[in-house]
Amino acid sequence: MTAVAVAVFAVSYALIATERINKTMAALxxxxxILALGISDADAAFYSHDTGIDWDVIFLLFGMMIIVGVLRHTGVFEYAAVWAAKRAKGSALRVMILLTLITAAASGFLDNVTTVLLIAPVTMLVCERLDVPAAPFLIAEVLASNIGGAATLVGDPPNIIIASRADLSFNTFLVNMTPIVLIELAVFTLILPRLFRGSFEVDPARAADVMQLEEREAIRDPALLIKCGVVLAGVFAGFLGHSIFHLEPSVVALLGAGVLVLISGLPQEDYLGSVEWETLLFFAGLFVMVGALVETGVIGRLASFATDITGGDALVATMLILVVSAVLSGVIDNVPYVASMSPLVADLASGIENQAQAGALWWALAIGADFGGNLTAVGASANVVMLGIARRSDHPISFWEFTRKGMVVTAITIAVAAPYLWLRYFVLAG
Structure with missing residues (x-):
């Protein structure tokens, strides 16, 4: 059965990576x-914490999708983008910096795909007013979203999987990931002028037009925005107070979604329409396949092999996970990669006595997977979504146009992350 489980996973993974068929169909x-052949059963697939569907992940995503679905109707993202353009006083470079920072910040609290979907239309509006090419701005924003999404447990789907598998709280994720994300964003901001050289020439008359935009007009429902703000504050208080309230993030997100649905007064199609059902089903199918690899002992043997390669050296293992994760997450979607790697990292970490060094393996996986998503145009879901938006809006971005920029950013962010991991978890932590 072990060989069959590996074969099923490999074929499904290849179909997901090559997009020969819909990834949800491949996973399901x-x-x-797996279930039909008896490699796994209902108890292992639906109820086991180690080998089954991680319902905390599923319901955390579901709750946040509903909250964002309601938030979409307020116009707050459009407001933020227009505000940024005016504060930049029509300077294309300053517009890019502000929009990328807004995107990165929003991606830390909302799903980065949703953030990209909401900010892209306004970006193209501002670029049209300034008469500058939109493609560099869209690329910069999606690169920033993948960096910013790494900061929190809910910012990027791989983080949710890692936090669930390693039993990491929202606060633990925030404390360990936010510092490196802030460092990376500072470096990213510094390289923007050279990375997109030649994209910032603006006609003064066009700049004056942008200054005439009125950001307040973007807010379509002020009352709903206040309600969303109150509920979101409560949700993130629940995330931060996990150890006090003893509520899992998934429960907090569902409670917030339920309250917001009740007080918003929106019809169900307005908030359920934002739920990405295919994504949730994709996760479910993926968890079952990975669980089968755990159940048949495949993950355990891989962990033993990895331990032999690294000689049990935590620093070597950390750097290996960081680099391999960055490369593989850039070639294939980082969600299935992290789902399959998490059990292996758990086994490796369990053999390391120093808790800080054991934790470094998880942070290397998160950093590598999140930042590695920038490597190619298909490395992260946000990349694919942004390219689709650009194509439909007559601002096409080719695979290689994106990848040329993404490779540079990934190389720099991983090069910065390596000494950070070494200093924080091996030198300073003793």
Whole structure:
């Protein structure tokens, strides 16, 4: 059965990576074969913490999708983008810096795909007013979203998987990931002028037009915005107070979603329409396949092999995970990669006595997967979404146009992350 489980996973993974068929169909098809052949059963697939569907991940995503679905109707993202353009006083470079920072900050608290979907239309409006090419701005924003999304547990789907598998709280994720994200964003901001050289020439008359935009007009429902603000404050208080309230992030997100649905007064199609059902089903199928690899002992043997390669050296293992994660997450979607790697990292970490060094393995996985998503145009879901938006809006971005920029940013961010991991978890932590 072990060979069959590996074969099913490999074929499904190849179909997901190559996009020969819909990734949700590939994941659910693989899960169905696993269950039909008896490699796993209902108890292992639906109820086991180690080998089953991680319902905390599913319901955390579901709750946040509903909250964002309601927030979408306020116009707050459009307001932020227009505000940034006016504060930049029509300077294309300053516009890019402000929009990328807004995108990065929003991606730390909302799903980065959703953030990209909301900010892209306004970006193209501002670029049209300034008469500058939109492609560099869109690329910069999606690169920033993948960096900023690494800061929190809810910022990027791989983080949710890692936090669940390693039993990491929202606060633990915030304390360990936010510092490196802030460092990386500072470096990213510094390289923007050279990375997109030649994209910032603006006609003074066009700049004057942008200054005439009225950001307040973007807010379509002020009352709903206040309600969303109150609920979001409560949700993030719940995330931060996890150890005090003893509520899992998934429960907090569902409670927030339920309250917001009740007080918003929106029809169900307005908030359920933002729920990415395919994504949730994709996660479910993926968890079943990975669980089968754990159940048949495949992950355990891989962990033993990795331990032999690194000689049990935590620093070597950390750097290996960082680099391999960055490369593989750039070639294939980082969600299935992290889902399959998490059990392996858990086994490796369990063999390291120093808790700080054991934790470094998880942070290396998160950093590598999140930042590595910038490597190519298909490395992260946000990249694919942004390219689709650009194509439909007559601002096409080719695979290689994105990848040329993404490779530079990934190389720099991983090069900065390596000494950070070494200093924080091996030198300063003793």
């Amino acid at each position: 098809g693989g899960a169905a074969i």
